[in-house]
Amino acid sequence: MPDSTYPEPVSINEKAAPAYRTLLDIISSVEPRIAEATRAELHDQRHSLKLIASENYASLPVLATMGTWFSDKYAEGTIGHRFYAGCQNVDTVEAVAAEHACELFGADHAYVQPHSGIDANLTAYWSILAHHVEMPALAEFGSRTVNDLSQEDWDTLRHRFNDQRAIGMSLDAGGHLTHGFRPNISGKMFNQRSYGTDPTTGLLDYAKVRELALEFKPLIIVAGYSAYPRRVNFAKMREIADEIGAVLMVDMAHFAGLVAGKVFTGDEDPVPHAQVVTTTTHKSLRGPRGGMVLVTKEYADDVDRGCPMVLGGPLGHVMAAKAVALAEARTQTFRDYAQKVADNAKALAEGLMSRGVKLVTNGTDNHINLLDVTASFGLTGRQAESALLDSGIVTNRNSIPADPNGAWYTSGVRIGTPALTSRGFGAEEFDRVAALIVEALKATTPRTASSGKPGKAKYVMADGVADRVHAEADELVGNFPLYPGLEL
Incomplete structure (x- = not known):
């Protein structure tokens, strides 16, 4: 197992700083606008409260690994079975990451090629279809x-x-686009239905999921979420799947870091219970942007056909960065970090609720808090998101259950603790974050359009509030420098 004292992701040593400065100078010699945008992005991230639940800060070793000549290689296929010669080093990279x-x-088997979360889910869907539809058909037809x-x-x-069925959590209940949302490819692939949450508590109702599964009899039950602020009992979900002979597929993209860090164990760890588990490698896992599929031995051959079944050429440099990030995640340092992410989310929830904010499910036990800004402040999610951004607080609007404002304007704002926890924030700092959020949103009011109707994306803030909150946010993050010593 890797050394348990792996450096924190936002630290930098004396050798790294000049290397990154040189890197930007080289880029600038070819296209200075890209170099300047890169510098500006670091500045913006340093001087804002990053609360988007799906974002984090990768370590400098992870970032550096992506900038190598592995990006120059084509390597369609998988380990030992490539469509191109000269892939022995890519084989090593893929094998180490897996x-x-x-x-x-x-996990029994890992497929680390997917470029993103949607690629991971598409690979998983088609692997299940290949195993349960294609292979039996080929045997029936007598074809190889x-x-x-x-x-x-x-x-x-x-x-x-085209006649297979799937169920997944609805978008407004906290599910993801790739769990069967009609405009997404997943909603077009399957005859699909969604399960929601209890309208009173906002919690997952396993009896209702079972009722839907027994009535609809899907091939696949998709569990997991992108905006559900609670944990899921995957043992119960597997029981439901087994009762109807369905495959349990879990999308743990958001909470993979909490699984890796052993915050979620037992029935809350999806890997022992699901036949197929998908994830991204960034978000709470704190690696490069990419995806991954974990499967039982039964599905290993199927998922390894992800290229050419769904994917094109794998990104060798990103697989290498995944290997580095996964090595980091196997340390005690990362486990400590993951527990802090969950603890900080509770502290943030308490800070918000003590100031009168309504949270979906009245709290959290993962890394997500979902604010009902319509009930709390009379704003749409889009208005609140924009007002917070003006104040140096980066969030994203999000649907809430039975959202009256729809999926574009929304009634909610989703916030998460992984990124600021990476910078060293604790409970005290997150209470200050809660105070700044409330201060900004209390000073924001919808603006009436010329038609006399409320302008859903328009708002006004009381004079000076945005600047004052932004200054306090900047002061707060200044106590926890991002890549200190790296001046670009």
């Missing part, structure tokens, strides 16, 4: 591969692919 993933999460099918057999197989 090894760390399996050891970290206790899809290419051997007659046109009539192929038409039959396509019909079977």
Whole structure:
């Protein structure tokens, strides 16, 4: 196991600073606008409260690993089975990343090629379809591969692919676009239905999920979330799946860091319970932007066909960075960090609720808080998001259950603790964050459009409040420097 004293992600040593300055100078010699945008991004991240639940700060080793000549290699296929020659070093990178993933999460098999979360989910969906639809059909047709099918057999197989059922958490209840939202490819792939949450408590109702599963009988039950502020009992979800012979697929992209850090264990750890688990490698896992699929042995061969089934050429430099991030996540330092993420989320929730803010489910036990800004401040999510951004607080608007303002304007704002925890924030700092959020939003009122109707994206803030909150936010983050010593 890697050394448990791995450096914190926002630290920098005396060798790294000049290297990054040189890197920006090299970029500037070719396209100075890109170099300047890069400098500006670091400045903005240093001087704002980053509360977007899906963002974090990768370590400098992770960032540096992405800038290597592995980006120059084509490597379609998988370890030992490439469509290009000269991929022995990419094989090493992919094998190391998969090894760390399996050891970290206790998985039978890891597929580390997906470029993003949606790629990971598409790979998972098609792997399940290949295992449960394509392979039985090929055996029935007496064919060795899809290419051997007659046109009539192929038409039959396509019909079977297009007639499969899936259920997942609805978008307004906290699910993700890729869990069956109609405009997303996942909603077009399957005959799909969604389960929600209890209208009174906002909590997942397992009896209702079971009722839907028994009535609809899907091939796949998708669990996991992107804006649900509570934990899920995956043992119960697996029981429901087993009762109807469905596959349990869990999307843990948001909370993978809490699983890796052993904050979620037992029934709340999806890996021992689900046949297929997908994740991103950034967010709470604090790695490079990318995706990953963990499967039981039964699905290993299917998921390894992700390229060319769904994916194109894997990104060798990003797989290398995934390996570094996963190595970091296997340390005691990361476990301590993950526990702080959850503790800080509770502190933030308490700070908000003590100041009169309504939270969906009245709290949190993961890394997410979901504010009902319409009930609390009379604002849409879009208005609140914009007002907070003016005040140096970066969040994102988000639907809440049965949202009266829809998925674009929304009634909610989602905030998370992974990024600021990486910078060293604790309970005291997050209470100050709560106070700044409330101060900014209390000073914000909707602006009436010329038609006399409320302008959903328009608002006004009391004079001086945005500047004052921004200054206090800047002072707060100044106590926890981001990459100190790195002046660009």
